[in-house]
Amino acid sequence: MGEDRKGGQTGGRREGPRCIAIIGPFASGKTTLLEAILARTGAIHRQGTISDGNTVGDGAPEARDHSMSVEVNVAETDYLGDTYTFLDCPGSVEFLSEADGVLAGVDMAIVVAEADEKKVPALQVLLKKLEDHGIPRVLFLNKIDKTTMRVRDALELLQPASSVPMVLRQIPIWKDGIAIGFIDLALERAFVYREHAESLVIDMPDDEQVREVEARFEMLEKLADHDDVLMEALLEDIAPGKERVFGDLVDELRQGIICPVFIGSAEHGNGIQRLMKAIRHEAPDIEITRQRIGLDANADTTIQVLKTLNTLHAGKLSVARVLTGSVGDSDILHRHDGSESKVSGLFKLMGQQATKRDRAGVGETVGLGKLDKVQTGETLGGSAPAEQLYTLDPPPPVLALAVAPKERRDEVKLSSALAKIAEEDRGLVVSHTQDTAETIVEGQGEMHLRVALERLAGKYGLEVEKQPAIVPYRETIRGSTTVRGRHKKQSGGHGQFGDAVLEIRPLERGAGFAFDDRITGGVVPKQYIPAVGEGVKEALHHGPLGFPVVDVGVTLTDGSYHSVDSSDQAFRMAAILGMREGLPQCNPVLLEPIYQVSIFCPNDATAKVNAIVSSRRGQILGFDARDGWTGWDEVKAMMPEAEIGELIVELRSATAGVASYTKRFDHMAELSGKTAEEICSRFGRSQAA
Known part of the structure; x- marks a missing residue:
């Protein structure tokens, strides 16, 4: 950056509505932070609590019942003349996909964390998602009132979760082991916390000045890594001006090359005002966000859909950000495939409440009613289809259930x-x-x-x-045989007669099924041969072990017919009878589906993961560092589908809740012994088609 940087020019207040994601590990205090922000900015009269079930966020019954966020919560507020929409995302890894659509249209993210070693892996998962999307971010170190750890030690604990430096913006003022306030290292001012009120500015305590100078210098050193002029000033022991410092803080935040860290307590409303003021002056606005995602500011109306809701009374609601242009009630929007959707209602969103409004301009985030065909992640155009800004691939599932009403x-x-x-x-x-x-x-x-x-x-x-979903077991044969299937029935009038000699043999694994004939001399008329093939296929639906039979070849070699009593039905039945007799003679064997599995985990849990795989009849193929993930491994293995069912439960237990895996079918493998006997006894009949 060097000499051409003009510190402070980018630090002025930006115009237009901002859209900000709140993200962080489970139970870190995200919804409480949102509540504190809404209370501080006057959007609500009183700050609610999770325990009382009266917060703006987590209004869904499922969220209240489990005391956890299970979907994105949307809330809009005004602060010092600017409009902010906050999108509070669930912290549990199980609901993390909720954030994917949101990150397609936000200006920045507030990452809520606490000094808890157990939550560092989850923090890394979340920060990696932000980094992959290129989202600028600040970290709010929450629960400062409850921590017993020095804030610098906390930062050292959390830093491995981030690929960019965490830059401490504030340090706590301690009294009797309790954080009673903080020093803002950029402003060089001291503040004392007040319960659910704005912090009070005080004179810098004499006994805190040494700590402040040391911590401020560390902050400046990290900023100087990207500013040669600042580095030169530090080397020459020249105090940089505040304009230069704030200019660096703004530029480096917006470029995503640092993660500024603020401290406070969302529960008590401490540190909220300073956080909001920093966001107001330093966060990117819609213009900078458009530059980041490559959207021309002069483009036709462009709207990004961040979330889809289906309400019982208002129908479908699409939470969307206006990136360019504007949108109003009854406007026609164009999807990427050229189809049109009409907006039927425009809403300001505040938790579970939706208030009708007429129009939304650039940067605003609103609810658009009844865009029935529109999906989360779509980019909509005004007068013509817009280029799709993001491709949102759903995360691979890791657990399945079979359901029936x-x-x-x-x-x-x-x-x-x-x-x-x-x-x-x-x-x-x-x-x-x-x-x-x-x-x-x-x-x-x-x-x-x-x-x-x-x-x-x-x-x-x-x-x-x-x-649990039924595992699609199959069976096959190891041996060959030749059998005669004969169906003869006389019941007055025309009878039924079919006679087929079948040669049954195993095929290569994965070959499926093959049927042919070697009939000569018309012993089985040509018109009945297809019926024999149909009978053979029908008999394979349910083999002697109780499962569908695969990798079998059958040849019709001989037979006989009756000029009056033979029919397609008679020869189909003859084939079924022949197969039922012949398959048990061919040494049937059970087959189970085998999957290639890739398990992703922190490398300090790799040994545990290997043990879990081995205990589930898995064959470990090896492990290597996970591409693009510091401190993570990818374990590759072959595993029976039956053992994958609840694999994720054990993996999450061994990895502080963050492991994941992908799978793909590889082959069918023979299974014998006691395990096969138990499977045939329990599932054989139920899986027969």
Whole structure:
């Protein structure tokens, strides 16, 4: 940056509404921080609490029941003449996909954290997501009133979670082991906390001046890594002007090359005012955000959809940010495929409340009513389709359940409700398997699926029965045989007669099924040969072990017919009878699906992960450093699908809740012995088609 930097020029107040994500590990105090901000800025009269269930955020019944955020909470407020929309994102890894759509349109993020070693891995996961999106961020070190750790030690603890330097902006003033206030290192001023009121400026305590000088110099050193002029001033022991310091803080925050750290207590409303003032003067605005995402400021109306909600009374609501232009009620918006959607209602959002308004301008974040075809992550255009700014890939699911309505008449209703829930929550995948006739709901963990089912019951009045998804076992044969299938029935009038000699043999793994014939002399007329093939295929639906049979070849070699009594049906039955007799003679064996699994975990948990994989009949292929992740490994293994079912529960338990994995089908493998016997006994008949 060097000589051409003009410190302070970028530090002035920016114009226009800001959109800010609040993100952080589970139970770090994000929703409480949002509540404190709303109280400090006058958007609400009194700060609510999670325990009392009266916060603006976490208004959904599921969030209140579990005392945790399960979806994005939206709230708008004004502060010193500027408008801010805060998007409070869930902290649990299981609900992290909620943040993906949000990060497509925010100016910056406030990362809420605490000095807790157990939460550092989760903090790294969240910061990595922000880094990958290029989102500028500040860290709010919460619960300063409860910490017993020096703030510099806390920063040393948290720094490995960030790929850029964490720059301490404030240090606490301690009295009898309690933080009673703070010193702002940029302003060089001291403040004393007041309960749910703005901090009071005081004279710098004499016994704090040495700490302040030392901490300020450390802050300046980190800023100087990207400013040669500041570095030269420090080397020559020249005190830099505040204008230069603030200019560096602003520039380096907006470029995402530092993460400034503020301290406070959201519960008591401490440190909120200084945080808001820093955001007001230093956070990027919509102009800078457009530059970051590569959007021309002169482009036609461009709107980014951040979140989808399906409300019982107002229908579908799309939370969206106006990046250029404006949008009003009844406006026509264009999707990327050229189709049109009409806005039916425009709303200001405050938690569960939506207040109607007429129009929204550049930078504003609003709810757009009944854009039925529009999905989270879409970029909408005004007079023409807009270029899509982001591609949001849903996270791979890690846990599955089979669900069915308790009342059979609710099957159609269940399908519709699941579709709406999955539309709101990108972390859910709903599918229907033909082999087992199951409706499968896949998600990001135990709590994630539990909340989804609670929404079905609470929002749509649907009670479901749930069970683990059926593993698609198969069976095959090791040996060969030749059998005769003969179907003869006489019941007055025309009878039934079919006679087929079948040669049954195993095929290579993965070959599937093959049928042919070697009929000569017309012993089985050509018109009946396809019926024999159909009978053979039908018999393979349910083999001697109780599962569908694969990798089998069958040849029709001989047979006989009756000129009057033979028919397609008779030869189909003859083939079925022949296969039922012949397959048990061919040494049938059970097959189970094997998946290639990649497990991602902090490297201090790799040994535990290897042990978990081995205990689940997994074959470890090896492990290596996870690409792009400092301090993480990727463990690769082959695992039976039956052992993957609740794998994520053990993995999360061993990794402070942050492990994840991906899987892909690799092959079917033979399974014998006691395990195979138990599977055949428990599941064989139920899996037969």
